[in-house]
Amino acid sequence: MALPQTPDSNPIDYIDEEDFISLDIPLEMAGERLDKILASALPDYSRNRLKTWVEAGAVMVDGKVTKARYLLRGGESVKVFPQEMPEQFAFSPEDIPLDVVFEDESIIVINKPPGLVVHPAAGNWSGTLLNGLLFRFPELKSLPRAGIVHRLDKDTSGLMVVARTSQAQTSLVRQLQDRTVGRRYLAWVWGDAPSQGKVLASVGRDQRDRLKMSAGSPQGKPAATVFRRLAKGVFNEAPLALLECRLETGRTHQIRVHLESLGFPLLGDPVYRKKNPGVAKTLPFERQALHAYALSLQHPLNHDWVTWFRLPPLDLLELLPHLAMGADVLPKEEVLLASIENDHKS
Structure with missing residues (x-):
């Protein structure tokens, strides 16, 4: 992965808000070498690879490139930008x-x-x-x-x-950075979700399980998800709901983490399922019930606002009868377009 570049650099590369690893150096680490701390904090990477990244300028201490043998004072903020593997x-x-x-x-x-x-x-x-x-x-x-x-x-x-x-x-990367790209999702969740809401909780790497993200982490980045309930359903007497989620930020696993933090995990999610009801094991669905159904952005050439809409794939459509839901619960394209137009005006 390439190092993030400033808005004035060219070209701007891929936008992924989890492309760097952030480390806060405790005061008691004063006097320790940077390469030693990196090896301890990032055991998934070899010492040689970490050293190569430092030498390539892919490790920054308080915003500055330094050397592998740099002696830390304690209290610094270190950012590591993992580089492409061969x-x-x-x-x-x-x-x-x-x-x-x-x-x-x-x-x-x-x-x-x-x-x-x-x-x-x-x-x-x-x-x-x-x-x-x-x-x-x-x-x-x-x-x-x-x-x-x-x-x-x-x-x-x-x-x-x-x-x-x-x-x-x-153009697209700048729109993503400015949070003007509209991304709307359909999410089926367990629980009696409210009619609408907004989740404001940082999202960061789970300190106990590096394959997961967690909400409210002190090391996480600010994240916001707006949702509204489109329909209620039930499966084996367990309540569930269909939500429309709108991203205001783009963190890794953001919707999945945010909704589980409220007690509304996604149906079929193999990772974020601690708050699943007991009947979840009998549901005939084996992936997170999440579909990015609407995308709107400013066209890079003519700057017109354009929107695309796609209903969920067959596996989600076939799930609806099991949830006491009909196809009429899904959003209508004309209603969606009116809603997006209102967002642009506001």
């Missing part, structure tokens, strides 16, 4: 079916199916959306991350935008 340069085109909702000379909008990983990483070096994009749009090989500017979890379905030119990539 395997990640081996991206190759693969003929993967893609549901292209829209394409022009600047952008591509994809309706991602559940089960498709967006970007190669450990355990998924092939068969990703990026590999499919490189096959269908070979020109993307000249762009960082093949034009991908945001991502969805593997088992979350729905709409994503991909840049086709460096100009479009810069």
Whole structure:
């Protein structure tokens, strides 16, 4: 992953608000060497790799690049920007079916199916959306991350935008940074959720389980999710609800973490399920019930506001009868467009 660049640099690379690791150095660590502290705090990475990152300027102490042997004073803030591993340069085109909702000379909008990983990483070096994009749009090989500017979890379905030119990539990243890209999700949750609400809770890496995120973490970053209830349902006498969630920030696992923190975990979520009712084990659904159904942004070329809308995939539609819900609970496109237009005006 490339180091974040300032708004004035060119090109601006991929926006991912979890692309750096933040460490706060305790006062009692005064006098310790930076490389030693990094090795202790980040055991998943080898000492040689960490040293290479320091030498490459990918580790900053209080905003400044320093040396591996730097002696810490205690109280510093350290940011580590993990760099690409050699395997990640081996991206190759693969003929993967893609549901292209829209394409022009600047952008591509994809309706991602559940089960498709967006970007190669450990355990998924092939068969990703990026590999499919490189096959269908070979020109993307000249762009960082093949034009991908945001991502969805593997088992979350729905709409994503991909840049086709460096100009479009810069525009989209800036819109994401300015939080003007509209992203709306459908989320089925356990519990008797209120008619509407807003979650304001930082999201950061769980200190006890590095594969998870947690809400309210002191080391986390500010995050906001707005939701409204579209319908109520029930499964084996356990209440549940269909929510529309609107992101004001884009943290990793944000919706899943925020809703579980309120006591409303997503149906089928294999990770954030501590607050699931007992009947959850009998529900015939094995992924988080989350779908990115609406995407709105300012077109990079003509600057018009454009919106795309896609109903959930078949697995979620087939789930509805089990939840005492009909297809009429799903949002109507004309209602959605009016709501988004009101958001832009406000």
